[in-house]
Amino acid sequence: MAKTKIELKNVSFTYQPGTPMEYQALDNINLKIDDGAFTVLVGQTGSGKSTLVNLIDALTQPTSGQIIVNNHLLNSQTSKKEQEIFRRNIGYVFQFPERQLFAQTVREDLEFGPRNLRWSQSKIDDAVMKALETVQLDSKILNSSPFSLSGGQKRRVAIAGVLAMNPEVLVLDEPAVGLDSLSIKQLLNILTDLNQRGVTIIMITHYLEMITSLVTQIVALHNGKITFDGSPQEFFKSQTMLKKSKLLAPKSVQISREIGLSSLPLSIDDLSMEIIKQLKNGGRANE
Numbered sequence: 001m002a003k004t005k006i007e008l009k010n011v012s013f014t015y016q017p018g019t020p021m022e023y024q025a026l027d028n029i030n031l032k033i034d035d036g037a038f039t040v041l042v043g044q045t046g047s048g049k050s051t052l053v054n055l056i057d058a059l060t061q062p063t064s065g066q067i068i069v070n071n072h073l074l075n076s077q078t079s080k081k082e083q084e085i086f087r088r089n090i091g092y093v094f095q096f097p098e099r100q101l102f103a104q105t106v107r108e109d110l111e112f113g114p115r116n117l118r119w120s121q122s123k124i125d126d127a128v129m130k131a132l133e134t135v136q137l138d139s140k141i142l143n144s145s146p147f148s149l150s151g152g153q154k155r156r157v158a159i160a161g162v163l164a165m166n167p168e169v170l171v172l173d174e175p176a177v178g179l180d181s182l183s184i185k186q187l188l189n190i191l192t193d194l195n196q197r198g199v200t201i202i203m204i205t206h207y208l209e210m211i212t213s214l215v216t217q218i219v220a221l222h223n224g225k226i227t228f229d230g231s232p233q234e235f236f237k238s239q240t241m242l243k244k245s246k247l248l249a250p251k252s253v254q255i256s257r258e259i260g261l262s263s264l265p266l267s268i269d270d271l272s273m274e275i276i277k278q279l280k281n282g283g284r285a286n287e
C-alpha cells in the first residue's frame with residue numbers, strides 16, 4: 001500500500017476572523033494524499049481550492065485542525081520558522097507563474113531559489129540544468145531575458161525555477177490557463193515525466209485534457225467542503241458530481257457512453273485502444 005505523503009485532519013480555515021469580512025473558506029477537511037499520487041482538485045470558483053493548496057504549502061496556517069507532511073506538523077500554533085521548514089519539500093507553481101519572473105536572464109531566475117537554500121554553485125548548476133531538461137528547454141535559453149520568450153516558454157521557465165529546488169511535492173494552481181494546445185501538451189509531458197520519477201503532484205484545474213490516465217485521485221470541493229474523493233473514473237461516472245463541479249465529462253467518456261462501452265477511457269488515445277481491443281475480440285462493445 002502506498003505511503004501517505006500529506007494528511008489533513010479536521011482542517012478549517014477562516015479569512016479575516018472577527019471582522020465584518022470574516023469568511024469560512026474551508027470547513028472540516030479530512031484528506032490523505034499518497035506518496036507519488038497525481039491528485040487533481042476541482043470545484044466551482046470560490047469553493048476553496050486555492051485556500052487548500054495555500055495551506056498544503058504552509059503559506060497560511062489552518063484556523064483549526066492539522067496538516068502533516070513528512071512527519072512535519074502544521075497547525076494554528078506553528079511558528080514562521082517551522083512553516084519555512086515545512087515548505088522546503090513542496091514546490092508551488094502559482095497561477096500565471098510567469099508573472100513572478102523578475103531577473104535579467106533566465107539563468108538568474110532559475111538560480112534564485114537554490115541560492116536561497118544556500119547550495120554550492122556546482123549543486124545549483126546541476127539543479128538548473130536538470131530543471132531545464134525536465135521542462136524541455138535548451139540551455140541556450142539561459143542567457144536570454146525571460147521577457148523575450150513566448151508565453152509557453154515563460155511558463156516552462158517559471159516551472160523550472162520551482163523544479164530547480166528539487167521538490168518532492170509539486171503543487172500547481174491552474175497551470176494550463178492561457179496556454180495554447182501545444183503548450184498544454186508539453187506541460188502534460190513534463191508533469192507525466194515528473195510523476196513517473198516519483199514526484200507527488202497536486203493540481204487545481206478545470207481543463208479536462210489535464211485529467212489523464214495518470215491521475216490517481218480527484219478531490220472535489222463545494223462551499224469549503226469535500227464532496228468527492230476518489231478515482232477519475234468514479235468521478236466521471238457521477239453526473240451529479242460533474243454538475244456540481246461545473247465540468248463536462250471528457251469527449252472520450254461521452255463517446256464511450258454513447259457506444260455502450262463499460263470502461264471510461266480518459267483520453268481519445270485510450271478510447272481508440274479500447275475500441276480496437278473490442279473489435280479484435282470480434283464483437284460488440286460489452287460482450
Ligand SMILES: Nc1ncnc2c1ncn2[C@@H]1O[C@H](COP(=O)(O)OP(=O)(O)OP(=O)(O)O)[C@@H](O)[C@H]1O
Nearest residue numbers: 015016021023025044045046047048049050051052
Ligand atoms: N483574503 C480573503 N478575505 C476574505 N475572503 C477571502 C479571501 N481570499 C479568498 N476569500 C474567499 O474564500 C473563498 C475561497 O476562495 P479560494 O480562492 O480558495 O477559492 P477557489 O476555489 O480557489 O476559487 P477560484 O477557482 O476562483 O480560484 C471565496 O469565497 C473567496 O471569496
